[in-house]
Amino acid sequence: MKAAVIVFPGINRERDMARALKLVSGREPAMVWHAATALPAGTDLVVVPGGFSYGDYLRCGAIAARAPIMDAVRAFAATGGLVLGVCNGFQILCEAGLLPGVLMRNARLKFICRDVYLRVERSDTPFTRGYNAGQVICVPTAHGEGNYVADADTVARLEGEGRVVFRYTSPEGTCAPEWNFNGATNAIAGIVNARGNVLGMMPHPENHVEAALGPTDGRGLFQGLEEHLSRAA
C-alpha cells in the first residue's frame, strides 16, 4: 500500500489516519499538502481525512474541494485509483463531485461525538473485503453535518446499484430511527461511486484500530485495503 493522505488547513484527523494506515501496512503514508498539484509517484490509495477544513466556511468541504490537489485526486479516481474519504473527507468528495449528494446539518442540530453501529452492506468492495456482508461494526463518529441527502433519483440509483456500503443500525443490525442519529436518508453512513473505487463515509474507522484504545472494528477496512492492494501489486 502506497497511501497518500491529503492535508488541508483545518483538517485534524490526518495523523490518526496515517497511524492506522501504517499499522496495517507497515508503511508510512505520504502526507500531501492541498496546494500540491500532483500525487507522489506510485500512489495506490488516496485518503481524504476528517476534520474541519477551512473551518467549515461556506459549506463543509466546499473550499477544500476546490483546492489545487483535487484535480490530481479526480484524475487518479478517473483511472480507477482507490479514494477513501472519512467525515470531512466524505463532505469534500461530495463537494468535489466525486460522490453524489451532500451532507446536511444533523436532523436534531447537535454535534454528535460517540461510538455508533454500522451495518456493512457488502463485502465485495476493496474497502469492505475485510468484513462480512451484514456484519455490524462499532466505530466512533464526530460530526455536526452528516445527514446524507440526495434527490430521489440519486438515492434510488444508489440503492438499486448496491452502492450504499454502510448504514446506521442497532448493534444487532436493525435499521430504526433511533439508531439513525443524524437523520441521514435511508440511514446512509457510507457510499461508493458508480465504479466502486471511491468511498465516502461519515464515521471514523481509523479511530478503532488498536486494542489499547478500545474496539478494533475499524481495522478491517484498512486490512482489507492492504490485502486488496498487495494482491493487485
Add this chain to the structure above:
Amino acid sequence: MKAQVTVTLKSGILDPQGKAIEGALKSLGVAGIASVRQGKVFEIEIADGDRAGAEAKLKEAAEKLLANTVIENYRVEING
C-alpha cells in the same frame, strides 16, 4: 459595481436551522410567522464596470463555489 448573490435552499430540502429559528420566533411571541428558511447573501464588489460581463462572472462564481446546486438555488443581482 456592487452585486449580491443570494443562495437559498431548494424547496423540499429540509432546513433544520430554519425550523429552529422559526421555533425561536414563535417562542418570542413574534406573531404571524408561517415558516422560516435560512439562506446566505454574498455582497460582492466587481472590479470592472461591464454589466453583462459581471453577471456572467457572478453566475460562474455561484455555479463553481458559492452554491451547491444539488441542494441550493442562487440569484444574482447587480446594483448600479
